[in-house]
Amino acid sequence: MTDRTTRDDDAPGGSTATPASGRRSFLAAAAGAAVLTSTLTGTARAQAFPNRPITLIVPFPAGGVTDIQFRAFAQVASKELGQPVVVSNRPGATGTLAPGQMALTAPADGYTLSVVSSGQFRMPHVSKVPWDPLRDFTWILGVTAYTFGVAVRTDAPWKTFADLVADAKANPGKFTMGTSGRGNVGHVAMEKIGKATGMQMTLVPFKGAAEFMAALVGGHIDVVPDGGWGAMARAGRVRLLAMMTPNRLPSWPDVPTLKELGYDVSILPMLLVAGPKGMDPAVVKTLHDAFRKAAFDPSFQKVLDNDNQTTIYMDAEQIRKYAAEQFEEQRKVVVEYGLAAPQ
Numbered sequence: 648m649t650d651r652t653t654r655d656d657d658a659p660g661g662s663t664a665t666p667a668s669g670r671r672s673f674l675a676a677a678a679g680a681a682v683l684t685s686t687l688t689g690t691a692r693a694q695a696f697p698n699r700p701i702t703l704i705v706p707f708p709a710g711g712v713t714d715i716q717f718r719a720f721a722q723v724a725s726k727e728l729g730q731p732v733v734v735s736n737r738p739g740a741t742g743t744l745a746p747g748q749m750a751l752t753a754p755a756d757g758y759t760l761s762v763v764s765s766g767q768f769r770m771p772h773v774s775k776v777p778w779d780p781l782r783d784f785t786w787i788l789g790v791t792a793y794t795f796g797v798a799v800r801t802d803a804p805w806k807t808f809a810d811l812v813a814d815a816k817a818n819p820g821k822f823t824m825g826t827s828g829r830g831n832v833g834h835v836a837m838e839k840i841g842k843a844t845g846m847q848m849t850l851v852p853f854k855g856a857a858e859f860m861a862a863l864v865g866g867h868i869d870v871v872p873d874g875g876w877g878a879m880a881r882a883g884r885v886r887l888l889a890m891m892t893p894n895r896l897p898s899w900p901d902v903p904t905l906k907e908l909g910y911d912v913s914i915l916p917m918l919l920v921a922g923p924k925g926m927d928p929a930v931v932k933t934l935h936d937a938f939r940k941a942a943f944d945p946s947f948q949k950v951l952d953n954d955n956q957t958t959i960y961m962d963a964e965q966i967r968k969y970a971a972e973q974f975e976e977q978r979k980v981v982v983e984y985g986l987a988a989p990q
Contacts, residue, residue: 696757696930700731703920704749704761706742707827707855712793712875712954713742713918714857717762719950720790720941727937738854741828743770746921750783755923757930760787765916766831768970769977773830774988781970785926787934789961789969790942791951792915793874795833795891796902800864801883808888808908811870815846824848825859825868830986833872836891836905836912838984843910860885877954896955917959919966935962 703721707713721732737745746761753759767780805811826833829852851868853859856875862868864884879885887902891914905912942958
């Protein structure tokens, strides 16, 4: 018996295509059409995006260093994208509350994004949170890093960091330090130094740099182990005793690093931009390319210079590696210094 599906002479119209080969051709054509449709749809979405304003959440108060920097960043990015990038200040939980809420509740359409600080990788170890910093974000790029230093008022009695340590040791708990929240990197750094030296200071948490710098120059606190001191230092209103950066700053060459002073503390806390998980890769690329241009734009660089910062670019893959490393490192820090909130 002859298998009719393999005969050529039975094809309609004298065609040499058999029913089996016809089915294969049809399936191949359908698959190709599906791929083409998917590609065209993705391209169309990328071309259509953005067609309305984009919200960029800054999870710190208005007027602080992060706010000032990312308003300048948003202004440049708006020109690149052809749509306004609108900054929305939403402080809380040392800058981690709003990014976490965005990750869980914002549509993954690219129109709601957030600045994310390194504190996002510490907070899950401090208290129970509903978001996962390793799974609930779509990373777009890394922009810059804070420049942390130990600052005091110019009329403070301490001329060197050693003076501060000696006085704090002799007067446990007498002096106050202000940072952007309990458990932030500046707080942890001073706890680490205190553990090594016996120095004790009382923490006063603030929502951001605008608040704690005003408190410092106003005489309400004694020390700031944080960022955001650039303008006050240039104006001669605060004195820098030490830097937490890996190397001395060219703009402050006479200020030693904590490493130089014998303390194993070197901090470079990144500022990243992210959206909710599940964003269209074509939309992510559009945002990434515009934001990368903004990050290296001279006008944005000038704003960073005011705070002794520079662009430190990271792509999504580099951020994923950084996030994993930070998540584990911050877990150890929280355990070592007992920073976890009571259950």
